[in-house]
Amino acid sequence: MISLDKTDRKILNLLQADGRMTNAELAERINLSPSACLRRVQRLEKSEINAGYVMLISQEAVGKPTSIFVEISLNTQSEESLDAFEAAVRTCPEIMECFLMSGDSDYLIRVVAADTRDFERIHKQYLSRFPGVARIQSNFALRTVCRKTALQI
DSSP: OOOOOHHHHHHHHHHHHHHTTOHHHHHHHHHHHHHHHHHHHHHHHSSTTOOOOOOOTTTTTTTTEEEEEEEEEHHHHHHHHHHHHHHTTTOOOOEEEEEEEESSOOOEEEEEEEEEHHHHHHHHHHHGSTEEEEEEEEOOOOOOOOOOOOOOO
């Protein structure tokens, strides 16, 4: 783990809020020279703390307003079974997140869809065909209460 000082934390918090902020803007906001700021940002980018830069797209704006949380249990939890299932999950473009879980289900998946008919297509085309699936339980989100992309640093 990289050691972070107060200035590093400020940089990370500002860039999480606006990853397109120019180096000049960032330097001004944290009271550093542009060259010193750039060196710090480059050091942070080279460390494991920076997972990358992305543009966040509105699900609603692209016609996929519905989030469905799908719990999946497998027939077996062998390493080969888990690997095969996880490889298959990566092929479905509507699966936004997949977590290996403890508890009643083996996996929790977040799927985005246009509506129930679209989810039925995803279920038939992907979910029910994934290797080793024993049980699928789906829960539709009624409303997003909170969504965060920034970690408290």
